[in-house]
Amino acid sequence: MKFKLMAFLAVWMNIALTFAQAQTPQSRIYGRVLDADGKNIEFATAALLKDSALLKTTFTEKDGLFSFDKLSYGKYLIKVSVVGSPIYQTDTLVLTANRAVINLADIKIKAGATNLKEVNISGQKAFVERKIDRTVVNVDALISNAGTTAMDVLSKSPGVNVDQNGVISLKGKSGVAIFIDDKPTYLSGADLDNYLRSLPSSSLDQIELMTNPPAKYDAAGNGGVINIKTKKTKIAGFNGGINLSLNQGELSRSNNSFNFNYRKDKINVFGNLSYNLNNSFTDLDLNRKYKNDDGSAKSYFNQNSYFRRHGNTFNLKTGLDYYASEKTTWGIVLTGMNRISKQVNNNTSNLSNASMQLDSVIRAENIDQIKYQNAGVNLNYRHKFKQAGRELTFDADYLLYRNQTDQTYYNFSYLPSGALKYQDILTGNLPSNIDIYTAKADYSHPLENKWKLDAGVKTAYTKTDNIADYFNTANGKTSADYEKSNHFLYEENINAVYLNMSREGKRFSLQAGLRYENTVSNGHQLGNLIKPDSSFKRTYNSLFPTLYFSYKLDTAGNNQLGLNYGRRIDRPYYQDLNPFFSPLDKFTYYVGNPFLKPSFTQSIELSHTYKSKITTTFGYSWVRDEVNETIEILNGTYYSRPANVGKTRVANVSVNAEIDLTKWAKLNAYMEFAKIVSKTDFYTGFLVTNGSYFRTNPNVQFKISPTWNAEVNMSYQSKLSNVQFLLGSVHEFGAAVQKKLSAKSTLKLTANDIFRDRIFNGVINNLAATEANWKNKQDSRNFVLSYSYRLGKAFSSPAKHESSGADAEKNRVKN
Numbered sequence: 001m002k003f004k005l006m007a008f009l010a011v012w013m014n015i016a017l018t019f020a021q022a023q024t025p026q027s028r029i030y031g032r033v034l035d036a037d038g039k040n041i042e043f044a045t046a047a048l049l050k051d052s053a054l055l056k057t058t059f060t061e062k063d064g065l066f067s068f069d070k071l072s073y074g075k076y077l078i079k080v081s082v083v084g085s086p087i088y089q090t091d092t093l094v095l096t097a098n099r100a101v102i103n104l105a106d107i108k109i110k111a112g113a114t115n116l117k118e119v120n121i122s123g124q125k126a127f128v129e130r131k132i133d134r135t136v137v138n139v140d141a142l143i144s145n146a147g148t149t150a151m152d153v154l155s156k157s158p159g160v161n162v163d164q165n166g167v168i169s170l171k172g173k174s175g176v177a178i179f180i181d182d183k184p185t186y187l188s189g190a191d192l193d194n195y196l197r198s199l200p201s202s203s204l205d206q207i208e209l210m211t212n213p214p215a216k217y218d219a220a221g222n223g224g225v226i227n228i229k230t231k232k233t234k235i236a237g238f239n240g241g242i243n244l245s246l247n248q249g250e251l252s253r254s255n256n257s258f259n260f261n262y263r264k265d266k267i268n269v270f271g272n273l274s275y276n277l278n279n280s281f282t283d284l285d286l287n288r289k290y291k292n293d294d295g296s297a298k299s300y301f302n303q304n305s306y307f308r309r310h311g312n313t314f315n316l317k318t319g320l321d322y323y324a325s326e327k328t329t330w331g332i333v334l335t336g337m338n339r340i341s342k343q344v345n346n347n348t349s350n351l352s353n354a355s356m357q358l359d360s361v362i363r364a365e366n367i368d369q370i371k372y373q374n375a376g377v378n379l380n381y382r383h384k385f386k387q388a389g390r391e392l393t394f395d396a397d398y399l400l401y402r403n404q405t406d407q408t409y410y411n412f413s414y415l416p417s418g419a420l421k422y423q424d425i426l427t428g429n430l431p432s433n434i435d436i437y438t439a440k441a442d443y444s445h446p447l448e449n450k451w452k453l454d455a456g457v458k459t460a461y462t463k464t465d466n467i468a469d470y471f472n473t474a475n476g477k478t479s480a481d482y483e484k485s486n487h488f489l490y491e492e493n494i495n496a497v498y499l500n501m502s503r504e505g506k507r508f509s510l511q512a513g514l515r516y517e518n519t520v521s522n523g524h525q526l527g528n529l530i531k532p533d534s535s536f537k538r539t540y541n542s543l544f545p546t547l548y549f550s551y552k553l554d555t556a557g558n559n560q561l562g563l564n565y566g567r568r569i570d571r572p573y574y575q576d577l578n579p580f581f582s583p584l585d586k587f588t589y590y591v592g593n594p595f596l597k598p599s600f601t602q603s604i605e606l607s608h609t610y611k612s613k614i615t616t617t618f619g620y621s622w623v624r625d626e627v628n629e630t631i632e633i634l635n636g637t638y639y640s641r642p643a644n645v646g647k648t649r650v651a652n653v654s655v656n657a658e659i660d661l662t663k664w665a666k667l668n669a670y671m672e673f674a675k676i677v678s679k680t681d682f683y684t685g686f687l688v689t690n691g692s693y694f695r696t697n698p699n700v701q702f703k704i705s706p707t708w709n710a711e712v713n714m715s716y717q718s719k720l721s722n723v724q725f726l727l728g729s730v731h732e733f734g735a736a737v738q739k740k741l742s743a744k745s746t747l748k749l750t751a752n753d754i755f756r757d758r759i760f761n762g763v764i765n766n767l768a769a770t771e772a773n774w775k776n777k778q779d780s781r782n783f784v785l786s787y788s789y790r791l792g793k794a795f796s797s798p799a800k801h802e803s804s805g806a807d808a809e810k811n812r813v814k815n
Contacts, residue, residue: 027069027070027071027072027073027095027100027101028067028068028069028070028071028100028101028102029048029067029068029071029076029078029093029095029101029102029104030065030066030067030068030102030103030104031046031065031066031078031103031104031105031106031107032060032063032064032065032066032104032106032107033046033060033064033066033080033082033106033107033108033109034064034106034107034108034109035108035109036108036109036110038108040060040062040063040064041060041064041082041109042059042060042061042062042064043059043060044059044060044064044066044080044081044082044109045057045058045059045080045081045082046058046059046060046066046068046078046079046080047078047079047080047081048068048071048076048077048078049076049077049078049079050074050075050076050077056068056237070264071095072095072265072266073095073096073097073100074094074095075092075093075094076092076093076094076095077089077090077092077093078090078093078104080107080109082109085109085110086109086110088107088109090104126138126141126612126658127141127142127658127668128158128656128658128668129612130562130607130609130612130615132504132509132511132548132549132550132562132564133210133212133213133214133511133548133564134208134209134210134213134227135158135159135208135209135210135656136206136207136208136209137153137157137158137206137207137208137209138205138206139153139201139204139205139206139207140205141668142156142668142699142701142711142713142736143701143709143710143711143736143737143738143748143750144156144699144711144713144734144735144736144750144752145201145204146201146202146245146736146738146746146748146750146784146786146788148200148201148245148247148255148750148752148784149196149197149198149199149200149201149255149276150196150197150199150200150201150204150228151166151193151196151197151199152201152752153201153204153207154168154196154207154226155715156697156699156713156715157207157209158209158654158656158670158697159171159209159211159654159670159672160209160226161695161717163727163760166192166193166196166197168192168223168226169223170209170211170223170224170226171211171223171224171619171650171652171654171672171674172650172652172672172674172676172693173211173222173223173224173601173603173621173623173650174222174223174628175221175222175223175570175599175601175626175627176221176223176224176225176226177218177220177221177223177224177225177226178192178196178225178226178228179217179225179226179227179228180227180228180230181227181228181229181230182227183378183397184218194311194313194339194341194372195337197276197278198255198274198276198278198313198315198337198339199228199274199276199315200243200245200255200256200257200274200276201255202231202241202243202245202255202257202786202788203230203231203243203257203259203272203274204228204229204230204231205229205230205231206228206229207226207227207228207229208225208226208227208228208229209224209226210224210225210226210227211223211224211564211566211603211605211619212224212546212548212564212565212566212568212603212605213225213546213566213568214500214511214513214546214548215454215498215499215500215513215514215515215544215545215546216442216454216456216498216500216513218458218494218496218517219496219515219517219542219544219567219568219569220568220569220570220571221568221570222568222569222570222599222600222601222623222626223570223601224568230272230317231259231272237262237263237264237792238260238261238262238791238792239260239261239262239790239791239792240258240259240260240261240790240791240792241258241259241788241789241790241791242257242258242788242789242791243255243256243257243258243786243787243788243789244256244786244787244788245784245785245786245787246784246785246786247782247783247784248782248783248784248785249779249780249781249782249783250281250779251279251280251281251779252277252279253276253277253278253279253280253782254275254276254277255274255275255276255277256274256275256276257272257273257274257275258272258273258274259271259272259273260272260791265323266322266323266324267320267321267322267323268320268321268323269318269319269320270318270319270320270321271316271317271318271319272315272316272317272318273314273315273316274314274315274316275312275313275314275315276312276313276315277311277312278309278310278311278312278313278341279309279310280308280309280778280779281306281307281308281309281778281779282305282306282307282309282776282777282778283304283305283306283307283776283777283778284304284305284306284307284774284775284776284777285302285303285304285774285775285776286301286302286303286304286305286772286773286774287300287301287302287303287772287773287774288300288301288302288633288638288770288771288772289301289770289771289772290633290636290769290770291769291770291771292769293769296354297354298354298769299351299352299353299354299359299636300350300351300352300353300354300356301349301350301351301352301587301636302349302350302352303347303348303349303350303585303587304347304348305345305346305347305585306345306346306347307343307344307345308343308344308345308346309341309342309343310341310342311339311340311341311342311370312339312340312341313337313338313339313341314336314337314338314339315336315337316334316335316336316337317333317334317335317336318333318334319331319332319333319334319378320332327383327384327385327386328381328382328383328384329381329382329383330380330381331378331379331380331381331382332377332378332379332380333376333377333378333380334375334376334377334378335374335375335376335377335378336373336374336375336376337372337373337374337375338372338373339370339371339372339373340370340371340372341370341372342367342368342369342370343367343368343370344365344366344367344368345364345365345366345367345585346364346365347362347363347364347365347366347585348361348362348363348364349361349362349363349364349585349586349587357416358416359416360413360414360415360416360421361413361414361416362411362412362413362414362586363411363412363414364409364410364411364412364585364586365409365410366407366408366409366410366585367407367408367409367410368405368406368407369405369406369407370403370404370405371403371404371405372401372402372403372404373401373402373403374399374400374401374402375399375400376397376398376399376400377397377398378395378396378397379395379396379397380393380394380395380396381393381394381395382394387446388446389444389445389446389452390444390445390446391443391444392441392442392443392444393441393442393443394439394440394441394442395438395439395440395441396438396439397436397437397438397439398435398436398437399435399436400433400434400435400436401432401433401434401435402431402432402433403430403431403432403433404430404431404432405428405430405431405432406427406428406429406430407426407427407428407429407430407583408425408426408427408428409425409426409427409428409583409585409586410423410425411423411424411425411426411586422474423474424472424473424474425472425473425474426470426471426472426473426481426583427470427471427473428468428469428470428471428484428583429467429468429469430466430467430468430469431466431467432464432465432466432467432575433464433465433466434462434463434464434465434574435462435463435464436460436461436462436463437460437461437462438458438459438460438461439458439459440456440457440458440459441456441457441458442454442455442456443455443456449503450503450504450505451501451502451503452501452502452503453499453500453501454498454499454500454501454502454513455497455498455499455500456497456498457495457496457497458494458495458496458497459493459494459495459496460492460493460494460495461491461492461493462490462491462492462493462574463490463491464488464489464490464491464574464575465488465489466486466487466488466489466490466575466578467486467487467488468484468485468486468487468580468582469485470484470485480529482528482529482530482531483530483531483581484580484581484582484583485528486525486526486528486531486578486579486580487525487526487528488523488524488525488526488575488577488578488579488580488592489523489524489525489526490521490522490523490524490574490577490578491521491522492519492520492521492522492574493519493520493521494517494518494519494520495517495518496515496516496517496518497515497516498513498514498515498516499513499514500512500513500514500546501513506552507551507552507555507557508549508550508551508552509548509549509550509551510548510549511546511547511548511549512545512546512547512548513545513546513547514543514544514545514546515543515544515545515546516541516542516543516544517541517542517544517569518539518540518541519538519539519540519541519542519571519598520537520538520539521537521538521539522535522536522537523535523536523537523577523578523594525578525579525580525594534579534594536594540598542569542600543567544566544567544568544569545565545566545567546564546565546566546567547563547564547565547566548562548563548564548565549562549563549564550562550563557612558610558611559608559609559610560608560609561606561607561608562605562606562607562608562609563604563605563606563607564604564605565602565603565604565605566602566603567600567601567602568600568601568603569598569599569600569601570598570599570600570601570626570627571598572593572596572597572598572627572642573642575592576592576593576596576627576642577592577593577594577596578592578594579591579592579593579594580592584640587636587637587638588637588638588640589637589638589639589640590639590640590641591639591640591641592641592642593641593642593643596627596642596643596644597625597644598625599623599624599625599626599627599644600623600624600625601621601622601623601624602621602622603619603620603621603622604619604620604621605617605618605619605620606618606619613657613658613659614655614656614657614658614659615655615656615657616653616654616655617652617653617654617655617656618652618653619650619651619652619653619654620649620650620651620652621649621650622647622648622649622650623647623648623649623650624647625644625646626644626645626646626647626648626678627642627643627644627645628642628643628645628722628723628724629641629642629724630642630643630645630682630683630723630724631724631764631767631772632683632767632768633767633768633769633770645678645680645682645723646678646679646680646681647678647679647680648676648677648678648679649676649677649678650674650675650676651674651675652672652673652674652675653672653673653674654670654671654672654673655669655670655671655672656669656670657669657670661700663703664702664703664704665700665701665702665703666700666701666703667698667699667700668698668699668700668701669696669697669698669699670695670696670697670698671694671695671696672694672695672696673692673693673694673695674692674693674695675690675691675692676689676690676691676692676693676720676721676722677689677690677691678722678723680723682724682766683768684766684767684768687723687724687766689721689722689723689724690721691720691721691722691726692720692721693717693718693719693720694716694717694718695715695716695717695718696715696716697713697714697715697716698713698714699711699712699713699714700712700713706740707739707740707741708737708738708739708740709737709738709740710735710736710737710738711735711736711737712733712734712735713733713734713735713736714731714732714733714734715731715732716729716730716731717729717730717731724764724765724766725762725763725764725765726762726763726764726765727760727761727762728760728761728762730757730758730759730760731757731758732752732753732754732755732757732758732780733753733754733755733757734750734751734752734753734754735750735751735754736748736749736750736751737749744789744790744791745787745788745789745790746787746788747785747786747787748784748785748786748787748788749783749784749785749786750783750784750786751782751783751784752780752781752782752783752784753780753781753782754781755781756780756781758778758780758781759775759776759777760774760775760776760777761773761774761775761776762774
């Protein structure tokens with residue numbers, strides 16, 4: 001697969017670059033920069049602009065000369081700047097077939113009125129930026145993000161929590177929709193976890209956190225939207241970067257990526273290729289105490305599961321933009337992922353009587369062989385009208401997911417003496433196919449008095465086909481297990497339209513939107529010898545309003561108030577609607593639920609920002625028919641199934657601060673306190689849970705020298721009670737150091753969970769006549785060595801069209 005991907009990338013680049021080269025005229029603009037005394041100026045900055053857009057920059061040589069070569073015909077401007085002096089700008093320069101080379105007259109730069117003894121230039125972005133409808137996290141602002149994965153970056157982002165199973169929540173609310181470059185991942189559960197852990201942090205630029213996303217976004221995701229923006233060099237000429245990393249804990253892992261951008265005139269080719277080697281483990285202890293009606297002990301169950309995972313993942317994203325004119329752009333984007341992985345669970349279960357005397361021991365080796373493939377194509381169109389800000393975009397997407405899982409579960413039962421009691425083998429063949437088709441159009445139109453109108457339409461069609469064929473082998477005989485086997489078909493069509501109005505003033509800004517979505521779904525479980533056919537059909541319509549405003553209390557903008565409100569929906573994952581039994585081990589099963597209803601959330605936030613440094617936010621949300629995991633015990637067997645758990649209320653207050661402690665030390669800190677109240681008709685009776693938690697993740701950055709930086713960080717979350725689970729507190733400490741080797745290369749070393757405190761534990765409540773608790777250890781203490789090298793030297797070019805029409809469906813693909 002690695003060879004196929006590399007061959008495809010090479011062919012793609014060769015075709016695109018050949019096409020680009022064929023259109024490039026041999027034209028040139030050059031000149032020389034002198035000071036007031038006529039002496040050559042070295043390292044003056046020369047910038048080339050076309051239609052007010054910066055195409056590329058360069059520095060003058062020792063002789064003061066600079067040059068921009070191989071330019072297309074058209075109108076240009078040159079700006080020349082020298083520190084401490086006014087910027088020089090040429091008149092409009094026109095390249096034509098008759099005037100393909102322009103030699104500028106010597107440019108003389110006069111010194112400014114102020115003599116600067118020392119100039120300190122800092123290009124480091126703030127870790128967190130606040131906008132009217134979202135919070136933006138700059139990934140590279142933290143050294144410790146280097147050489148890690150997208151999941152690690154998310155876990156350090158303010159308000160984001162990643163639990164032991166890879167489930168992501170935002171400010172206490174689960175059901176978060178994950179987007180990549182404004183396009184949904186269409187993944188959830190284990191698939192989303194695996195994908196984010198295979199995506200190198202080196203390919204990420206920003207994380208956008210939206211608790212109330214604007215009407216332009218799909219309404220899916222009760223917890224809001226997290227949009228992961230990848231790096232795009234957007235540069236004329238050839239530019240790119242290579243990032244290599246080695247992660248060493250008890251096991252070795254690696255994340256590596258190569259990204260490139262090549263622009264010639266009307267053609268822009270871009271791409272990112274990454275490879276992830278995953279070696280990880282989970283050491284899980286699970287204890288259960290079964291009770292009699294009077295509460296006395298009936299029996300005990302103690303289980304240790306050691307999950308060992310190994311896998312290779314290749315990710316490819318490549319595309320081409322064709323600038324048909326200054327106003328019109330056509331584009332195509334191809335994406336692909338191939339993951340081959342293996343998980344082995346060595347499981348030992350001790351069953352004891354009421355006196356804790358051993359009755360039997362069950363040893364199991366559960367093997368999952370997984371081959372996961374995803375491919376997608378996006379066709380996009382963008383047209384800018386003559387009126388500034390007026391724009392039309394169109395996207396059409398097709399995505400496919402193919403997952404083949406082969407399971408082999410060996411079970412051996414022993415007497416207390418160690419003699420073999422019985423043995424059996426359960427095998428499973430689980431192919432899963434998902435196809436998604438979407439199309440959308442968006443239109444922006446500026447109005448009078450700084451108002452702006454946005455409108456759009458979208459349609460999405462999803463088709464899934466899931467098969468689970470299980471077989472039992474005992475005493476040398478193999479037979480079909482119809483109780484676990486099933487074949488589930490599901491189709492869904494979502495149609496949407498939205499309208500959004502916004503105005504950004506000097507002190508007061510406002511944005512209001514309304515989205516309408518129509519959903520039609522059909523599910524069909526095919527029967528077998530012991531199960532009859534079953535099917536369901538649902539149709540529902542919903543309105544989703546959004547509102548944002550911000551107001552600067554003073555003209556300097558030192559104090560700013562913000563308010564936002566939104567309503568959202570969380571549709572069930574496709575596979576969660578499938579009423580089948582999936583074994584995790586001999587005593588634990590996952591069960592689907594065809595009766596799941598969509599849940600709806602309304603949320604409101606009030607915030608205050610001081611000097612863009614400290615933001616305090618008060619939030620409140622209420623959820624109807626929230627979907628959550630529930631655990632049921634039947635005859636000693638554990639059944640985990642999703643269910644609508646009723647009504648949930650979440651109130652929280654958070655503080656995000658970025659404070660300069662000294663000239664060489666800066667503090668980034670996030671603190672959050674939340675209270676969660678849930679009310680549900682549980683299978684053990686009506687259940688009310690009332691819990692609260694405190695979470696913080698501060699880090700301090702040190703500027704040691706112009707080429708050395710360092711960082712120390714920690715995270716802490718207190719105990720949390722939510723519906724059926726009581727989660728224990730968890731914390732960890734880390735540190736990082738960075739050395740800038742040159743203008744293009746950087747070396748970083750990171751230490752994570754230095755004291756190995758990141759251990760998950762908890763209690764499962766409200767089990768019928770059962771007590772249960774668990775403890776979970778992972779390979780969290782590790783050291784990451786990463787190296788990055790930047791290719792190219794230009795800096796900017798016109799922006800490409802990056803969004804697509806596939807908005808929320810990816811987030812509902814679950815394995």
